[in-house]
Amino acid sequence: MQTSLTLAQIAAIFGVMIVGAAVPSVSVLAVSARSAASGFMHGVFTTIGIMVGDILFIVLAIFGLAILAETMGHWFVLVKYLGGAYLIWLGIALWRSKSKAENVQGKTESSLLSSFLTGLFITLGDQKAILFYFGFFPAFLDLTKITFIDTGLIIAMAIVAIAVAKLTYAYLAVKARLLINSNTHQKINITVGSILIAVGVFVMAKDHLEF
Numbered sequence: 001m002q003t004s005l006t007l008a009q010i011a012a013i014f015g016v017m018i019v020g021a022a023v024p025s026v027s028v029l030a031v032s033a034r035s036a037a038s039g040f041m042h043g044v045f046t047t048i049g050i051m052v053g054d055i056l057f058i059v060l061a062i063f064g065l066a067i068l069a070e071t072m073g074h075w076f077v078l079v080k081y082l083g084g085a086y087l088i089w090l091g092i093a094l095w096r097s098k099s100k101a102e103n104v105q106g107k108t109e110s111s112l113l114s115s116f117l118t119g120l121f122i123t124l125g126d127q128k129a130i131l132f133y134f135g136f137f138p139a140f141l142d143l144t145k146i147t148f149i150d151t152g153l154i155i156a157m158a159i160v161a162i163a164v165a166k167l168t169y170a171y172l173a174v175k176a177r178l179l180i181n182s183n184t185h186q187k188i189n190i191t192v193g194s195i196l197i198a199v200g201v202f203v204m205a206k207d208h209l210e211f
Contacts, residue, residue: 002149003147003149003150003153004142004145004146004147004150005141005150005153009140009141010153010157012140013140013141013154013157014157014160014161016136017157017158017161017162018160018161018164018165020132020161021161021162021164021165021166022164022165022168026122026199026202027050027119027122027123027166028165028166028169029195029199030046030118030119030122030196030199031043031046031047031050031119031166031167031169031170031173032169032170032172032173033173033195033196033199034046034115034118034170035169035170035171035173035174036173036174036176036177037193038115039174040170040171040174041112041115042112042115043115043166043167043169043170043171043173043174044167044170045112045113045115045116045119046115046116046118046119046166046170047119047162047163047166047167047170048116048119049115049116049117049118049119049120049121049122049123050119050120050122050123050162050166051119051158051159051162051163052119052120052123053119053120053122053123053124053129054123054129054158054162055155055158055159056124057123057129057133058133058151058154058155058158059151059155060133061133061134061136061137062133062137062141062146062150062151062154063151081125081204082121082125084125084200084201084202084204084205085200085204086117086118086121086200088196088197088200088201089200090114090118090193090196090200091193091194091195091196091197091198091200092193092197093193095190095193095194118196122199
């Protein structure tokens with residue numbers, strides 16, 4: 001089975017995806033914050049969480065599961081508040097953490113699972129993400145003719161786009177931290193914690209802030 005996508009469609013879809021992934025956003029802040037606080041691998045796992053959420057939305061959008069998406073509307077609210085609360089908790093944990101004296105990089109101890117969940121919660125809690133795909137794909141694709149090969153190709157493009165964009169931010173965040181004197185790492189933890197708390201509050205309250 002061959003793909004029904006043309007080179008022009010592939011280029012257009014990938015271009016929009018990578019630009020969307022690279023634009024400064026809540027997810028970019030989360031990836032950068034986790035990388036700066038706990039190291040590059042935490043940025044990687046936060047990015048993987050974002051990928052999983054996006055893949056779910058892509059599948060829903062491509063196969064036209066509008067009814068399921070509407071049903072999930074109530075779950076979006078729950079996930080949004082759970083995700084926001086989780087990010088606030090992580091931020092507070094960073095506030096209260098202390099960099100170990102023997103750790104010259106001053107990494108804050110944290111689990112990779114918590115970083116993965118950070119990325120996943122941010123994505124699943126963003127109802128606009130699936131609405132973006134529902135609006136985006138019909139402009140580039142004939143959803144009545146799309147194949148499983150096409151779907152796999154689109155998912156692969158999304159993974160590459162997200163990885164390139166988010167991991168660049170993760171790398172830059174880690175490099176920036178390494179250039180800073182170790183005596184200031186506790187202040188960085190407080191700053192990063194504050195960012196995560198702000199992101200959590202934003203995720204929970206953004207619908208009420210829209211005009």
